[in-house]
Amino acid sequence: MTPVPAPRAARVDRSRLPEPGPARSFAFPAIDKSTLANGLRVWTVRHPRVPLVAFTLLIRRGAASDPPGQEGLAAVTADMLDEGSGERSSIEMHEALARLGAQFDTDIGSDATVASLTVLSRFADRALALLSDIVVRPALRENDFTRVRQLRLHRLTQLRDMPGAVADRALLKLLYGTHPYGHLPIGTETTLAAMTLDDVRAFHARAIRPSVATLIAAGDCDHQGVLGLAADTFGDWRGSSDGEVVSTSLPSALSRLHVVPRPRAPQSELRIGQVSAARDTPDYHALVVANTILGGQFVSRINLNLREEKGLTYSARTAFEFRRLSGPFVLQAGVQTSGTARAIEESIGEIAGIRGPRPVTSEELALGVAALTRGYARNFETAEQFGRAALQLALYDLPDDYFEQFVDRTERVTGADVSRVMARHLDPSQLTTLVVGDVDAIAPDLARLGFGEPIVLSSDAY
Amino acid sequence: MRRLPLNISFTKHTLANGLDVLLHEDHGCPIVAVNLWYHVGSKNERPGHTGFAHLFEHLMFEGSQHYDRGYFQPLQGAGATLNGSTNADRTNYWEVVPSGALELALWMESDRMGYLLPALTDAKFSNQRDVVLNERRQNYENRPYGLAIIALLEALFPPDHPYHWTTIGAIADLQAARLDDMQAFFRRYYRPANASIALAGDINPEDALGLARHYFEDFDPGERAEPVRAAAALSRDERIQFEDRVELPRLYLAWLTPAMFAEGDADLDLATDLLANGKTSRLYRRLVFDARIATDVSASQNSREIAGYTQITATAAPGHALGELEHAILEEIVRLTQSGPTDEEIERGRVQAESQFMLRLQTVGGFGGKSDQLNAYNVFLGDPAYFDRDLARYQAVTGASLRAAAARYLDPARRVTLSVVPQGRTALAAPGSEPVVVS
Numbered sequence: 001m002t003p004v005p006a007p008r009a010a011r012v013d014r015s016r017l018p019e020p021g022p023a024r025s026f027a028f029p030a031i032d033k034s035t036l037a038n039g040l041r042v043w044t045v046r047h048p049r050v051p052l053v054a055f056t057l058l059i060r061r062g063a064a065s066d067p068p069g070q071e072g073l074a075a076v077t078a079d080m081l082d083e084g085s086g087e088r089s090s091i092e093m094h095e096a097l098a099r100l101g102a103q104f105d106t107d108i109g110s111d112a113t114v115a116s117l118t119v120l121s122r123f124a125d126r127a128l129a130l131l132s133d134i135v136v137r138p139a140l141r142e143n144d145f146t147r148v149r150q151l152r153l154h155r156l157t158q159l160r161d162m163p164g165a166v167a168d169r170a171l172l173k174l175l176y177g178t179h180p181y182g183h184l185p186i187g188t189e190t191t192l193a194a195m196t197l198d199d200v201r202a203f204h205a206r207a208i209r210p211s212v213a214t215l216i217a218a219g220d221c222d223h224q225g226v227l228g229l230a231a232d233t234f235g236d237w238r239g240s241s242d243g244e245v246v247s248t249s250l251p252s253a254l255s256r257l258h259v260v261p262r263p264r265a266p267q268s269e270l271r272i273g274q275v276s277a278a279r280d281t282p283d284y285h286a287l288v289v290a291n292t293i294l295g296g297q298f299v300s301r302i303n304l305n306l307r308e309e310k311g312l313t314y315s316a317r318t319a320f321e322f323r324r325l326s327g328p329f330v331l332q333a334g335v336q337t338s339g340t341a342r343a344i345e346e347s348i349g350e351i352a353g354i355r356g357p358r359p360v361t362s363e364e365l366a367l368g369v370a371a372l373t374r375g376y377a378r379n380f381e382t383a384e385q386f387g388r389a390a391l392q393l394a395l396y397d398l399p400d401d402y403f404e405q406f407v408d409r410t411e412r413v414t415g416a417d418v419s420r421v422m423a424r425h426l427d428p429s430q431l432t433t434l435v436v437g438d439v440d441a442i443a444p445d446l447a448r449l450g451f452g453e454p455i456v457l458s459s460d461a462y
Numbered sequence: 463m464r465r466l467p468l469n470i471s472f473t474k475h476t477l478a479n480g481l482d483v484l485l486h487e488d489h490g491c492p493i494v495a496v497n498l499w500y501h502v503g504s505k506n507e508r509p510g511h512t513g514f515a516h517l518f519e520h521l522m523f524e525g526s527q528h529y530d531r532g533y534f535q536p537l538q539g540a541g542a543t544l545n546g547s548t549n550a551d552r553t554n555y556w557e558v559v560p561s562g563a564l565e566l567a568l569w570m571e572s573d574r575m576g577y578l579l580p581a582l583t584d585a586k587f588s589n590q591r592d593v594v595l596n597e598r599r600q601n602y603e604n605r606p607y608g609l610a611i612i613a614l615l616e617a618l619f620p621p622d623h624p625y626h627w628t629t630i631g632a633i634a635d636l637q638a639a640r641l642d643d644m645q646a647f648f649r650r651y652y653r654p655a656n657a658s659i660a661l662a663g664d665i666n667p668e669d670a671l672g673l674a675r676h677y678f679e680d681f682d683p684g685e686r687a688e689p690v691r692a693a694a695a696l697s698r699d700e701r702i703q704f705e706d707r708v709e710l711p712r713l714y715l716a717w718l719t720p721a722m723f724a725e726g727d728a729d730l731d732l733a734t735d736l737l738a739n740g741k742t743s744r745l746y747r748r749l750v751f752d753a754r755i756a757t758d759v760s761a762s763q764n765s766r767e768i769a770g771y772t773q774i775t776a777t778a779a780p781g782h783a784l785g786e787l788e789h790a791i792l793e794e795i796v797r798l799t800q801s802g803p804t805d806e807e808i809e810r811g812r813v814q815a816e817s818q819f820m821l822r823l824q825t826v827g828g829f830g831g832k833s834d835q836l837n838a839y840n841v842f843l844g845d846p847a848y849f850d851r852d853l854a855r856y857q858a859v860t861g862a863s864l865r866a867a868a869a870r871y872l873d874p875a876r877r878v879t880l881s882v883v884p885q886g887r888t889a890l891a892a893p894g895s896e897p898v899v900v901s
Contacts, residue, residue: 012677014528014577018569020540021562024492024664049490050823091751094741098810101817120817147754154757154779157709161606267599298534308532311592314600334600336592367539374541378558381491382824 026377028403031390032223038237040210042230043394044223045386053219054118054383055128057135058391060214061207064110064180064245064325070199072187076149077203078108081115083144085133090144093134100127108185111245111324112395113208118384121220125229132233135208145197153192160459163262163269163436167332170260170462171271171434175328177251211240214394219383247325250275256451259443260436260462268340268437269332272347276329276425279322279396283421285409287320290418292368294318294354295331299367301350302331312339316347320425324396329426337438341445344433351431355423365415373407468819469850470832472660474840475671479683480655483674484836484846486662488826494663494670495827496557496567498575499837501658502651503551504631505624505690505768513594513631514639514647516548520590521644522555526570527577533570540566547829548629551767552841554834558827561664565673571659572677575652579645587641595637598630603901606708610882613900614716617700617878618771623692625769633901653684658840662833663826694718694769696876703881703888703895710757711890713784714880715774715791719871722765723843728855729867730772732811734761736803737794738774742810744794745776753790755782767842772872784881784892795872802865815856819849 032044063074082097082104083090097104103118115135119127159165169184176182215234217226262269277287288296295302295318306316316333331351335343354360360368379385380403393402435442439456446454475483504515523533523546537544540563546555557567602608612628619626659678661670696718720726738745738761749756759776776787803811825831839848881891888897 012569012572012680014569014573017529017536018565020560020566023541023560023562026492050820052820052824091742091747095806095810098740098742099813101810101813101815103817103821118821120813120820147751150754150779151750151757154710157780158606158757158777161708163604265604267596267604269604297538299532299538307593308589311589312596314593314597334596334604336596336599367535370541371538374539374560374563375493375543375558376541377491377560378493378543378827381493381826384824 023374026380028380028389029386031400034223034227036210036231036235038210038235039240040230040234040237041214041394042227043214043216043390044221044226045216045218045390046222047218047383047386048220050383051121051220052118052383053121053124053217053221054387055116055131056216056218056387056391057115057131058214058216058394059113059208060111060212060395061241062109062112063183063185065207065242066183066187068178069191070195071183071191072152072185073195073199073203074113074207075108075185075187076152076192076195077200077208078106078113079148079152080140080145080200081106081134081138083148084139084141085137086139088133088139093130096130102127110181110185114391116387124221128229129233136234136237138204140197140201140204142197145200149192149195152186153189156186156189156192163265166260166462167269167271167434167436170258170436170457171273171330171432172328173462174251174254174258174432174434175273175275179248179250180245181323181325181327205239206242209239209241210234210237216387216390216394218387218390245325254430254432255455256431256433257446257449257454258432258434258457259439259446259454260434260457261439262436263438263440265436265438266337267334268337268435268442269334270340270343271330271332271434272344272431273328273330274426274430274432275326276320277322278326279324283425284322286413286417286421287425288372289365289368289410289413290354290422291318291320292372293360293364293418294350297371301354302347305346305350306333306335306343310339310342312336312343337441340435340437340442341449344449348428348431351426352428354418355426356419359419360415362415365418369411369413373410376407468823468853470823470836472836472846473667474846477654477675477679479679479681480686481678482658482840483671484658484660484840485665485667485670486660486826486832486836487665487667488662488832489664491826492561492664493826494559494561494564494661494665495831495833496559496564496571497660497662497827497833497837498555498571499658499841500553500652501656501687501841502553503549504627504629505550506651506687507624507627509621510635511639511643512627512635514643515553516629516631517591517594517636517639518644518647519546519548519553520594521582521586522546522574522578524586524590525581526574527580528573529570530581533574537567537570542567545829550625550629554837556827556834564661564665564670568673568677575654575657575678576681578648578652582641582644584641587644591636591639594630595633598633602630607706607712607882609704609706609900610712610714610880613702613704613898614714614773614878614880617702617880618696618716618718619694623694624690625694625766651687654678654681655683655686658837660833660836662831662836690768692768696878699875699877699879701879701892701895702898703883703891704898704900705885705888706882708882708884710777710780711784711881711883711887712775712777713787713892714878714882715788716878716880717772717872717876719763719770719772720765721768721770726867726871727763727765727770729859729864730763730871732856732859733798733864733868734763734772734774735811735814736807737761737798744798745774745791748794749776749787749790755779755786755790778890783890784883788879788892792874795868795874799865799869799872802861805861808859808861808864811859812857815853819853
């Protein structure tokens with residue numbers, strides 16, 4: 001410990017805030033890229049600060065590739081990957097991972113299945129061999145399948161108790177109907193019950209293929225080393241995947257207001273949404289800025305209104321969930337039961353307002369842009385962050401200089417851009433509101449919103 | 463095996479008013495973490511006045527005398543991300559800012575340390591109390607099994623023990639809280655002598671120390687909070703249950719265990735891992751994988767400043783009652799306490815600890831980043847250099863020490879057994895459980 005000398009004389013000037021100094025420039029490291037003969041792309045982001053390496057294997061097929069009537073198949077397949085390989089049982093596979101101190105995870109979304117494995121870099125070769133066994137050569141045994149499917153059915157049972165999960169699921173169904181984005185990856189009781197191991201084998205054979213895969217290594221690693229290991233462990237993976245998922249028609253003439261009953265609930269779980277922009281929209285940066293101002297940060301219009309002015313909620317936020325096809329825009333909040341109708345009215349008012357009637361002020365715009373750009377470097381600190389960043393490029397076909405350009409492109413967004421893109425991608429007359437809550441307590445207030453009688457959804461409607 | 467340099471380099475300076483300043487240089491990313499701990503949590507509250515420390519954390523974001531338009535705006539405008547949290551033992555506040563905005567963050571943090579009360583109005587207070595009541599609804603009342611932790615802590619610790627209540631507080635206490643209670647709370651605990659600030663990342667240590675002195679050393683020291691002392695002991699198997707809006711019943715077993723960093727803490731941490739965390743764990747294999755009587759199982763050694771508790775949680779698969787799960791779990795505990803872990807389990811525990819500690823070295827800021835770790839070691843042990851010795855605690859665990867700790871603390875005759883069952887299905891509870899009311 002160092003003793004500190006007596007205080008200096010200078011007084012703190014509290015009449016104004018100190019002006020921040022210029023930001024030090026930040027450069028995203030180059031991504032080294034190669035492609036194996038089988039089509040597997042191998043990318044390396046070198047970031048040797050800590051002796052760790054994060055492997056991310058992206059498969060550009062996810063829950064949207066579930067065949068109609070087999071919702072949940074991609075997720076079950078992802079879940080079956082780490083259930084053993086060759087002579088190795090499921091438990092033995094996990095013992096092998098545990099011996100490396102590995103952090104292993106699989107993640108599934110609409111557009112992708114992702115297996116990630118982070119280890120001390122001295123275990124990189126053994127980790128990659130395991131990752132290959134997991135993804136390329138899963139055992140797919142009947143006994144494991146029965147257990148995995150049963151656990152997922154139990155999970156569905158439990159999700160019915162969780163207001164947030166019920167709301168997410170019901171809203172997707174309302175917005176998308178039978179479209180590939182109309183279901184959560186976990187599927188439904190009916191589709192899971194009908195699923196067989198052969199379905200999983202078939203899905204693995206046509207979706208989990210090198211032609212749609214990218215292996216990303218980030219951290220304490222070098223490209224030639226990773227490439228050599230990848231060729232050894234993934235080189236004999238063969239086959240091409242089926243075609244891309246395509247849009248099908250969306251439900252038309254959606255009702256405005258829906259309720260899933262949760263008797264005596266102390267809060268209403270609220271969702272307001274519509275199908276909106278895809279990740280490749282040219283309006284991307286303007287929409288990100290607009291959403292930040294509307295509901296994407298603590299000082300957003302919606303959070304300030306519902307939480308900081310009215311105390312109706314702990315948290316209210318909005319997001320454009322950008323995907324390869326048109327993704328949903330969703331507002332979500334848990335609001336106290338007595339304030340449900342008011343929260344809906346205020347939320348829709350804010351969404352309508354930012355499209356033109358109450359355009360963003362120059363202060364709001366400056367703050368929103370600064371919040372997104374000035375601290376941008378903090379998104380690139382860990383090996384896992386670099387891996388996830390590279391994954392975005394691979395999943396959405398973004399250019400290599402995407403991260404370099406982000407700050408500049410975001411700073412060019414104007415207030416007029418914000419109004420224009422919000423008017424283009426959000427339409428208050430198309431917004432659907434869904435409440436999971438105490439119908440008896442909220443129905444009289446909801447009736448006064450002018451959206452007609454709320455449609456009460458039964459549990460088999462979502 | 464290669465020895466890795468596992469440490470966080472730092473310097474520590476104590477200002478004349480008692481504020482500890484910890485500095486750590488890491489120029490990997492052009493950002494600086496500002497991390498400020500106040501050594502106050504829900505354990506400094508009294509019965510009838512619970513939830514104060516956490517409610518107070520909310521008020522700290524509502525503006526101070528010299529900038530009274532919210533705390534977030536100027537910092538987000540400078541590119542910061544920021545947050546705070548409260549637990550039983552401490553409250554932390556942090557900002558991660560671009561290097562050039564360090565001074566702004568220190569201005570803001572110091573203004574709310576020195577000048578919060580002149581800006582704290584009744585309107586802010588009642589608004590944030592409403593927000594906290596909604597936070598409680600969202601995370602406890604309207605969440606399946608959300609009230610279990612409240613029932614569990616009430617049964618584990620006696621009413622006069624400060625771990626008897628949860629950080630969110632009781633509804634009645636929150637409703638009865640008054641602005642002058644909050645003011646008194648602030649004057650007592652939010653003082654330099656009771657605080658520690660870590661600045662980590664892209665800093666010049668000399669300049670950073672100069673800025674910390676400039677902004678904080680004018681404040682009166684206040685007093686370091688007196689250590690809280692309380693004792694807890696279980697003399698029997700406390701068997702309780704309540705009905706909740708859930709489909710599947712869930713069993714919670716809990717034991718009183720050593721405090722953080724105390725003898726036996728690391729042993730129990732590894733014991734809970736090998737019992738119930740991950741697919742290789744003994745209970746997962748038995749309950750979920752083989753017998754398929756549970757849908758999930760987990761365990762943790764929750765070590766706190768003055769006491770700890772170990773918890774095992776398992777959810778029954780449909781058609782199975784909690785007594786069946788309890789029986790299997792206790793058998794596995796007996797097996798562990800009699801035969802101890804295998805060499806393979808000990809070796810896995812060691813490499814997992816090394817990997818976990820290495821992952822913790824990657825970030826300077828936020829919850830769990832290097833600045834937060836330096837403050838944790840400094841506030842709880844007075845020794846920010848403890849990182850490598852903390853890891854050494856885990857590397858020192860042997861089969862014999864783990865077995866001994868499990869045998870001593872995971873005593874079937876002195877525990878809490880809580881069953882949470884679906885409405886009207888009390889027959890699914892572990893046998894002999896008494897109903898409790900929890901809200």
